[in-house]
Amino acid sequence: MNGILASPMTFLIDTVFGLYILAVMLRFLLQLVEADFYNPVSQFLVKITHPPLRILRRFIPSFGRMDTASLVLMFALQMLGDYLVSYLQGGGQVAVGALAALSFIQLVKLVFNVFIFAIIIQALLSWINPDPYNPVYSLLSDLTEPVMRPCRRLLPPIGGLDLSPIIAIIGLGFLMRLTLGLLEKLVTTFLF
Numbered sequence: 001m002n003g004i005l006a007s008p009m010t011f012l013i014d015t016v017f018g019l020y021i022l023a024v025m026l027r028f029l030l031q032l033v034e035a036d037f038y039n040p041v042s043q044f045l046v047k048i049t050h051p052p053l054r055i056l057r058r059f060i061p062s063f064g065r066m067d068t069a070s071l072v073l074m075f076a077l078q079m080l081g082d083y084l085v086s087y088l089q090g091g092g093q094v095a096v097g098a099l100a101a102l103s104f105i106q107l108v109k110l111v112f113n114v115f116i117f118a119i120i121i122q123a124l125l126s127w128i129n130p131d132p133y134n135p136v137y138s139l140l141s142d143l144t145e146p147v148m149r150p151c152r153r154l155l156p157p158i159g160g161l162d163l164s165p166i167i168a169i170i171g172l173g174f175l176m177r178l179t180l181g182l183l184e185k186l187v188t189t190f191l192f
Contacts, residue, residue: 017081
């Protein structure tokens, strides 16, 4: 594609696909942690992700509490977005295995980033306006509780100051780098 259009189109594809994949990821994670379904933010995520998931659920059943249709949708969208970006940048033919591996790694990275940023936003909101009835704050609490609970046991609040978000962020950053390093090593070993 023309060099002038390639960069803006890549930005547009990355942004649109990235935001929608994030919405599907948030819906999947909130459903997994059994967050409040009637929360306005949850309802927004359900409404914007429902059309493709309704179609996919006809063919892809859920596995226990895990919405496998959401996983398939995220993976398919990530692969399509990566393929389009590669095509725009003059990548030509892209191996399906390499594209699938890249997409999987990006989704794993997104999961870690969702939790890290959710913890940061929750900590900032607790300083500014700790209203537990705020829809965003309550959803963030529901989402981050599985990560924060062990951290609070490790380091309970000291003098009314909760330092457990720092431990959670450091731990998630460490696990993200370890996991991504292992995945990249596996991909390069088996695909290249």
